[in-house]
Amino acid sequence: MPVGKMTSTILKTLGKKPSTRRYPSVKRTTFTGARGKIVIDLPGCIYCGICMRRCPADAIVTSIKEKTWSMDHFKCVNCKSCVELCPKKCLYMELEQATPSLKRTGQEPSLKNA
Amino acid sequence: MGKQTIIPFGPQHPVLPEPIHLDLVCEDEKVVDVIPKIGFVHRGLEKLIEKKEFLDFVHIADRVCGICSFIHGMTYCLAIEGVMNIEVPPRAQYLRVIWSEFSRIHSHLLWLGLTADAFGFEALFMNSWRIREHILDIIEETTGGRVIFGACKVGGVRRDISADKLKDVLNELKDIEAQMHECADVFLKDSSVKSRLKGVGILSKEDAYKLGAVGPMLRASGVPYDVRMSGYAAYKELNFIPVVENTCDSYGRCVVRIRELFESCRLIRDAVAKIPDGPLESKVVGFPKGEYFARAEQPRGEVVYYVKADGTKFLKRFRVRTPTFANLPPLLKILVGCQLADVPILVLTIDPCISCAER
Numbered sequence: 252m253p254v255g256k257m258t259s260t261i262l263k264t265l266g267k268k269p270s271t272r273r274y275p276s277v278k279r280t281t282f283t284g285a286r287g288k289i290v291i292d293l294p295g296c297i298y299c300g301i302c303m304r305r306c307p308a309d310a311i312v313t314s315i316k317e318k319t320w321s322m323d324h325f326k327c328v329n330c331k332s333c334v335e336l337c338p339k340k341c342l343y344m345e346l347e348q349a350t351p352s353l354k355r356t357g358q359e360p361s362l363k364n365a
Numbered sequence: 366m367g368k369q370t371i372i373p374f375g376p377q378h379p380v381l382p383e384p385i386h387l388d389l390v391c392e393d394e395k396v397v398d399v400i401p402k403i404g405f406v407h408r409g410l411e412k413l414i415e416k417k418e419f420l421d422f423v424h425i426a427d428r429v430c431g432i433c434s435f436i437h438g439m440t441y442c443l444a445i446e447g448v449m450n451i452e453v454p455p456r457a458q459y460l461r462v463i464w465s466e467f468s469r470i471h472s473h474l475l476w477l478g479l480t481a482d483a484f485g486f487e488a489l490f491m492n493s494w495r496i497r498e499h500i501l502d503i504i505e506e507t508t509g510g511r512v513i514f515g516a517c518k519v520g521g522v523r524r525d526i527s528a529d530k531l532k533d534v535l536n537e538l539k540d541i542e543a544q545m546h547e548c549a550d551v552f553l554k555d556s557s558v559k560s561r562l563k564g565v566g567i568l569s570k571e572d573a574y575k576l577g578a579v580g581p582m583l584r585a586s587g588v589p590y591d592v593r594m595s596g597y598a599a600y601k602e603l604n605f606i607p608v609v610e611n612t613c614d615s616y617g618r619c620v621v622r623i624r625e626l627f628e629s630c631r632l633i634r635d636a637v638a639k640i641p642d643g644p645l646e647s648k649v650v651g652f653p654k655g656e657y658f659a660r661a662e663q664p665r666g667e668v669v670y671y672v673k674a675d676g677t678k679f680l681k682r683f684r685v686r687t688p689t690f691a692n693l694p695p696l697l698k699i700l701v702g703c704q705l706a707d708v709p710i711l712v713l714t715i716d717p718c719i720s721c722a723e724r
Contacts, residue, residue, distance in 0.1 A: 255555075256550060256551045256554050256555040257486075257488055257489060257492075257551050257555065259547075260488075260492060260547055260548075260551070261488060270495045270498070282502075282505050282506045282509075284506075284509045284524070285505055285509050285510075286509040286510050286515065305418070305421050307417065307421050307422075307424040307425050328424065328428065328513075329510065329513070329515075330424040330427075330515050331509070331515065332421065332424060335523075
C-alpha cells in the first residue's frame with residue numbers, strides 16, 4: 252500500500268521559496284485589462300445618468316440639476332458596464348482594485364464641476 | 366435501539382463554509398436520520414429581475430455563485446438568446462467553452478483542496494490551491510476578473526483572447542497539467558486518502574437516478590449523463606465524452622473530478638486548435654418575448670435557467686435550479702447510516718454551494 256505519496260512533492264518544495272507573497276509590502280503585478288477601480292474624468296461628464304440607470308449594484312448616483320456624480324466604491328461590483336456604456340468615454344477603470352478602508356464612507360466622494 | 370440524540374450541524378461549522386443546517390439524529394456515533402434546513406442567505410433574485418433590464422441582469426447572474434460564475438452568466442445568456450433567436454458567432458461560442466472549462470478546472474481544484482482539508486491533509490490542501498492560483502492568473506489575464514469573469518454578454522462575449530495569448534495560455538496549461546498529475550497521484554494512490562473516502566457514502570445507480578442527482582455525484586454512480594453532451598456553445602464540435610465511474614462512493618466522486626480536470630484540459634486544447642476568426646457578438650435588437658429553459662453543465666452539475674418575457678425590457682419571471690439544490694436529496698440519502706465523523710466529508714462530496722442554491 253503506497254504510504255506518503257505526498258513526500259516527494261513536500262521534499263521538492265522544501266528548498267523553494269514560499270508560493271505566497273507578504274501582501275501589503277509585496278504587491279502582485281496587475282494584468283492588462285484587469286477590472287480594478289472606477290475613476291471618472293469629471294470635466295468630460297455630461298451627467299446623462301446612463302451609468303446610474305444601468306449599474307447592477309446601484310452604486311452610482313448622478314444629478315444633472317446639481318451637476319454631481321458620486322459613487323459608492325463599497326457597492327461597486329467591478330462589472331465595468333458603466334465604462335462600456337459611457338457615451339463620452341469619461342469613465343475608465345484602474346488596474347489596481349480599491350484599497351480596504353476602516354470606515355464605510357457611503358456615497359462619498361461626491362464630485363462637482365466648478 | 367439505543368438512545369437517540371440530535372446533533373446540530375451548521376450553518377457555521379469549521380469544515381463547512383456553506384450555510385446549511387442539518388439536524389443529525391444519532392444513535393451513538395451512527396447517523397440514523399437527517400433533517401435539513403436552508404434559507405439562511407436567500408437573496409430574492411426572482412423579485413430583482415422585475416427592476417433590472419434583461420441585458421444588465423447578466424452581471425447579477427454572474428454573481429449568483431462565486432465559483433462557477435461564468436457558467437451562470439453564460440446559461441442566462443443562452444436562455445435570453447433562446448427567447449430572442451439570436452445566433453451567437455462561432456468565435457464567441459469557442460471562447461465560452463474555453464472559459465467554461467477554466468472555470469471547471471478551478472472549481473474542481475478548489476473542491477479537491479477543501480476535501481483534503483476536511484480529512485486533515487493540510488499539505489495536500491495547500492498544494493491543490495497553489496495549482497489553482499495559476500489557473501486564476503490565466504483567468505484574470507484573459508477576462509479581467511479572478512473568479513467573477515464578467516466575460517459573457519447576451520449575444521456573445523465581452524472580450525477576445527488574441528492568438529499569441531492563446532499560445533501562451535496553452536504553454537502555461539502544459540506546466541499546470543504536469544503539476545495537476547502530481548497532485549492527482551496523491552489523491553488516487555495515497556492510502557490515507559483512500560481510507561477516508563473508499564466505501565463511504567454509497568449512492569446506488571438507481572438512487573442517484575431517482576433522487577435526481579446531477580454532476581459528478583451522478584456520474585460517480587455510473588450514469589453517463591452530462592449536459593455538455595447536448596452540445597450547447599461549441600461542445601458539439603469537440604467530441605465530448607462524459608467521465609463515468611462505477612464505484613458509487615466518495616472515492617468515485619473524487620476520481621470523477623480528477624479525471625474531469627484532464628478532460629477539461631483536453632477540451633481547452635481542442636477548442637484553441639479549432640477556434641475560428643470572426644466577430645465576437647451579434648447585435649441584440651428589440652426586447653424578448655416568450656419563455657425558455659436553458660441548461661448547462663457546471664462543475665457541480667446541471668444548472669437550469671428559466672426565463673419568461675413579455676416584450677418589455679424587464680423579464681416577467683426568472684428561475685434558477687442550481688446543481689446543489691438537486692444534489693440535496695441524494696445527500697440526505699447518503700448521510701443516513703454513516704458515522705458522525707464522516708458527515709463533513711459526505712457533505713463536501715456533493716460540492717455544496719448553498720449560497721447559489723438559495724439565490
